[in-house]
Amino acid sequence: MLTTELHRHLDASLRPDTLAELIRAQGVHPTLRTTEDIKEKFWITKPMGSLKEVLDCFVLFQKVLTTETILERVARETIEDVAREGIKTVELRYSPSFVSEYSQLDWRLALGAIERGISMGSKATGVQARLICIISRDYGSNTADKTVDFAVAHKESFVALDLAGNEVDYPNPIFAGALRRARDAGFSITVHSGEATGPETVWQAIDELGAQRIGHGIHSIKDPELVKRLVRDRIHLEVCPTSNVNTRSVASWGEHPLRRLFDAGVRVSINTDDPGIFGVGLDEEVARAKKAFGFSEPELATINSMAFEDLFKVREI
Numbered sequence: 001m002l003t004t005e006l007h008r009h010l011d012a013s014l015r016p017d018t019l020a021e022l023i024r025a026q027g028v029h030p031t032l033r034t035t036e037d038i039k040e041k042f043w044i045t046k047p048m049g050s051l052k053e054v055l056d057c058f059v060l061f062q063k064v065l066t067t068e069t070i071l072e073r074v075a076r077e078t079i080e081d082v083a084r085e086g087i088k089t090v091e092l093r094y095s096p097s098f099v100s101e102y103s104q105l106d107w108r109l110a111l112g113a114i115e116r117g118i119s120m121g122s123k124a125t126g127v128q129a130r131l132i133c134i135i136s137r138d139y140g141s142n143t144a145d146k147t148v149d150f151a152v153a154h155k156e157s158f159v160a161l162d163l164a165g166n167e168v169d170y171p172n173p174i175f176a177g178a179l180r181r182a183r184d185a186g187f188s189i190t191v192h193s194g195e196a197t198g199p200e201t202v203w204q205a206i207d208e209l210g211a212q213r214i215g216h217g218i219h220s221i222k223d224p225e226l227v228k229r230l231v232r233d234r235i236h237l238e239v240c241p242t243s244n245v246n247t248r249s250v251a252s253w254g255e256h257p258l259r260r261l262f263d264a265g266v267r268v269s270i271n272t273d274d275p276g277i278f279g280v281g282l283d284e285e286v287a288r289a290k291k292a293f294g295f296s297e298p299e300l301a302t303i304n305s306m307a308f309e310d311l312f313k314v315r316e317i
């Protein structure tokens, strides 16, 4: 069993019954009305057309995450869920710009609500949770700058900055300035990269954006020099196998490179990415990884240790 998770989007972790309830209350979708509707019509449980198609599903979360009360509840429920999956330490991430785009909720109030929910959940379960602040690629460089300013102004709330979203249309170099300022302010950096793109984007994330961890990064396997670099500099890949298969970042479980990356000595973890979209908790994710990659219990223990050791450190303020 894995007890540490590094890559889980809080704003895409809604329980199906909560999501259905919020949709009904707010009348934001004509056909998704029950828990079964969410499981059958919304969850992506098999490979989709593309990563872009999957990213489009996130709009529904924006439409229901509209108040402080709702954000507090979703954060609390997420902690309860991770506890049930056996997780003791989790880094949750969310994008302030994404969460507030539809509701226009003040970023500060949204963060406060999320922190209250996490705190309630942690008190009830004993789960240790930390927050990563996401810069959403799709809103461009001005919003990236605004997000860094927000994180710097709330340094005590976040352990790191992340860059996420559509990497093809909003490539890494656009965000070099914003992430340099984040690093200068003392933040650790993780970057979603090499998910639907090739190894060259992972090189950029490391060399131009200063990433210490990479979200996904699975296409690094195509470049032996890059694999060597990841091993040498202990750059961690936050791998999310179900997400990778269902967004068609890889063609199949059989072609997923997690086993080869692990065998090459790359530091890796297993993560759920978006439980509210893929309908999978970490316990199920591990069961699938065991089956697909033949990981033994000692190997899973090694993966768990790598996740724990590569948690972002809480900075001195």
Ligand SMILES: [Zn+2]
Binding pocket: 007, 009, 164, 192, 215, 273
């Ligand atoms: Zn992600």
